[in-house]
Amino acid sequence: xxxxxxxxxxxxxxxxxxxxxxxxxxxxxxxxxxxxxxxxxxxxxxxxxxxxxxxxxxxxxxxxxxxxxxxxxxxxxxxxxxxxxxxxxxxxxxxxxxxxxxxxxxxxxxxxxxxxxxxxxxxxxxxxxxxxxxxxxxxxxxxxxxxxxxxxxxxxxxxxxxxxxxxxxxxxxxxxxxxxxxxxxxxxxxxxxxxxxxxxxxxxxxxxxxxxxxxxxxxxxxxxxxxxxxxxxxxxxxxxxxxxxxxxxxxxxxxxxxxxxxxxxxxxxxxxxxxxxxxxxxxxx
Amino acid sequence: xxxxxxxxxxxxxxxxxxxxxxxxxxxxxxxxxxxxxxxxxxxxxxxxxxxxxxxxxxxxxxxxxxxxxxxxxxxxxxxxxxxxxxxxxxxxxxxxxxxxxxxxxxxxxxxxxxxxxxxxxxxxxxxxxxxxxxxxxxxxxxxxxxxxxxxxxxxxxxxxxxxxxxxxxxxxxxxxxxxxxxxxxxxxxxxxxxxxxxxxxxxxxxxxxxxxxxxxxxxxxxxxxxxxxxxxxxxxxxxxxxxxxxxxxxxxxxxxxxxxxxxxxxxxxxxxxxxxxxxxxxxxxxxxxxxxxxxxxxxxxxxxxxxxxxxxxxxxxxxxxxxxxx
Numbered sequence: 001x002x003x004x005x006x007x008x009x010x011x012x013x014x015x016x017x018x019x020x021x022x023x024x025x026x027x028x029x030x031x032x033x034x035x036x037x038x039x040x041x042x043x044x045x046x047x048x049x050x051x052x053x054x055x056x057x058x059x060x061x062x063x064x065x066x067x068x069x070x071x072x073x074x075x076x077x078x079x080x081x082x083x084x085x086x087x088x089x090x091x092x093x094x095x096x097x098x099x100x101x102x103x104x105x106x107x108x109x110x111x112x113x114x115x116x117x118x119x120x121x122x123x124x125x126x127x128x129x130x131x132x133x134x135x136x137x138x139x140x141x142x143x144x145x146x147x148x149x150x151x152x153x154x155x156x157x158x159x160x161x162x163x164x165x166x167x168x169x170x171x172x173x174x175x176x177x178x179x180x181x182x183x184x185x186x187x188x189x190x191x192x193x194x195x196x197x198x199x200x201x202x203x204x205x206x207x208x209x210x211x212x213x214x215x216x217x218x219x220x221x222x223x224x225x226x227x228x229x230x231x232x233x234x235x236x237x238x239x240x241x242x243x244x245x246x247x248x249x250x251x252x253x254x255x256x257x258x259x260x261x262x263x264x265x266x267x268x269x270x271x272x273x274x275x276x277x278x279x280x281x282x283x284x285x
Numbered sequence: 286x287x288x289x290x291x292x293x294x295x296x297x298x299x300x301x302x303x304x305x306x307x308x309x310x311x312x313x314x315x316x317x318x319x320x321x322x323x324x325x326x327x328x329x330x331x332x333x334x335x336x337x338x339x340x341x342x343x344x345x346x347x348x349x350x351x352x353x354x355x356x357x358x359x360x361x362x363x364x365x366x367x368x369x370x371x372x373x374x375x376x377x378x379x380x381x382x383x384x385x386x387x388x389x390x391x392x393x394x395x396x397x398x399x400x401x402x403x404x405x406x407x408x409x410x411x412x413x414x415x416x417x418x419x420x421x422x423x424x425x426x427x428x429x430x431x432x433x434x435x436x437x438x439x440x441x442x443x444x445x446x447x448x449x450x451x452x453x454x455x456x457x458x459x460x461x462x463x464x465x466x467x468x469x470x471x472x473x474x475x476x477x478x479x480x481x482x483x484x485x486x487x488x489x490x491x492x493x494x495x496x497x498x499x500x501x502x503x504x505x506x507x508x509x510x511x512x513x514x515x516x517x518x519x520x521x522x523x524x525x526x527x528x529x530x531x532x533x534x535x536x537x538x539x540x541x542x543x544x545x546x547x548x549x550x551x552x553x554x555x556x557x558x559x560x561x562x563x564x565x566x567x568x569x570x571x572x573x574x575x576x577x578x579x580x581x582x583x584x585x586x587x588x589x590x591x592x593x594x595x596x597x598x599x600x601x602x603x604x605x606x607x608x609x610x611x
Contacts, residue, residue, distance in 0.1 A: 173383065174378045174379070174380050174383040174384040175383060175384050175385055175386040175387070177344060177378065177384075178376070178378050178384040178385075178386075178445075179386070179397070179401075180344060181342050181344060181371070181375075181376040181378075182371060182375070182376075182397065182398050182401050182445075183364075183367070183368040183371035183372070183401050183402060184397075184401050185364065185368075188401065192386070192389070192397075193386045193389075196388040197386075197387060197388055
């Protein structure tokens with residue numbers, strides 16, 4: 001295990017050696033830290049309404065000011081980070097898991113199953129994200145779960161296709177035939193011989209997809225289709241600030257700034273990961 | 286007999302959906318392998334050697350015939366039925382590095398057969414034993430395939446093949462991609478292991494030196510059929526089928542002073558989609574006669590030596606002078 005640790009350390013050093021990678025790591029850690037330690041960092045309750053403190057500008061007591069209900073925006077932004085990051089991480093992980101399994105089945109299984117999967121992927125892909133989201137939310141009602149389902153549905157076809165193509169290429173590789181000739185079953189071939197060789201590029205792509213997921217969650221919450229108020233979410237804060245942007249711009253800033261920072265952070269990190277570990281992906285963009 | 290192959294055919298379907306045609310890659314092949322014996326399959330690329338090996342191993346479905354291994358039918362069997370038999374039949378593939386999973390360490394690669402068959406032993410110890418058996422130090426266990434030379438990768442392949450103490454090893458081009466000195470080492474290793482472990486081997490190759498060096502019996506394949514089969518020594522001394530004679534005469538001779546009596550063949554190898562009539566070798570045979578284009582040759586089914594030719598050659602025969610312009 002110490003070897004794995006030293007390899008991980010080596011990879012981290014290579015990422016940190018890139019200025020952009022360094023910036024990405026710092027931003028991501030900052031946002032994650034903020035979300036995890038939200039209760040410690042922000043003294044105020046995120047949902048505590050105090051009508052007397054409405055529309056206060058940034059000050060030492062309210063670092064980012066207050067909104068139309070007098071809630072502390074710094075606290076709401078940090079707690080909103082929890083929602084954003086947990087949606088992003090959980091749904092990306094779920095998309096990865098489902099996409100990998102479906103992709104492996106499509107690539108390794110019989111031809112008809114492959115065609116079926118491709119049809120499924122294409123059918124999902126053919127819906128514009130927002131339309132799909134609206135349809136699902138109308139169906140299930142606005143909730144975090146609905147947001148995550150939308151994200152998974154949007155991501156799975158892309159991940160599945162990548163895994164399928166690579167599995168297809170490896171299916172007849174000699175080391176796969178060799179494993180089969182020894183008596184290895186389908187599960188073993190996929191798990192031990194194919195998966196480790198196809199997962200790398202996908203992890204990099206997934207890290208670059210996290211900001212997209214954050215944007216989807218914020219967008220749906222902005223439209224009132226995501227988390228229910230009063231739960232703090234960056235999209236909801238943005239929406240609160242949107243109506244009063246001329247007089248009290250700090251509300252929109254409190255919702256928008258973290259979105260910008262986390263997007264930049266994960267994008268820098270993902271791009272550095274890609275450049276360091278898989279330069280071949282660079283051109284495909 | 287540990288392995289009996291009876292009249293097997295392998296058909297591939299090729300071409301677009303509406304113009305699907307089937308080609309016969311292996312066209313009725315029969316042979317036996319006795320325990321502890323080394324049998325060589327020889328032929329040009331495209332003669333169906335590898336397809337035949339895959340069919341014996343159950344990696345390729347057959348369209349006719351029977352393959353019996355250790356008394357059990359193995360052609361077209363399902364993976365579950367076949368699995369226990371796979372312990373006794375190991376395969377070595379053409380590309381030494383390409384047949385090793387790139388993200389696995391050598392130690393895990395050698396331990397894989399045990400894991401697949403759920404055999405509980407001290408894997409680390411066993412891996413070391415196997416590596417030393419093929420002449421690699423235990424340090425290799427921590428290497429990845431891309432850190433190995435072709436010869437080292439081939440040795441790892443041998444270690445994997447002998448791991449479960451098989452009764453039969455099918456080696457597809459065991460010397461391909463290796464330079465001559467390493468080829469020799471690998472062949473000696475195989476010979477040595479065979480004697481020590483008493484296993485039977487099928488060696489598939491187009492390298493006749495390899496055949497001469499290791500095989501007890503050999504079969505020559507042309508367009509998916511065996512055209513001549515017999516004892517290696519006898520066939521090298523007096524090839525009876527014109528194709529065998531041609532192959533042997535084309536074998537590069539290390540001694541530059543030795544007279545070269547090379548027989549050259551006209552024309553290309555015929556396409557499997559358009560098999561020639563009669564004797565399928567007649568389009569290229571230097572000894573061709575009128576009858577050859579019409580009758581498929583009777584397979585002389587002697588006890589030890591079989592020839593598919595109407596006019597088997599006398600020892601040392603030379604092709605007739607070319608009176609026909611090509």
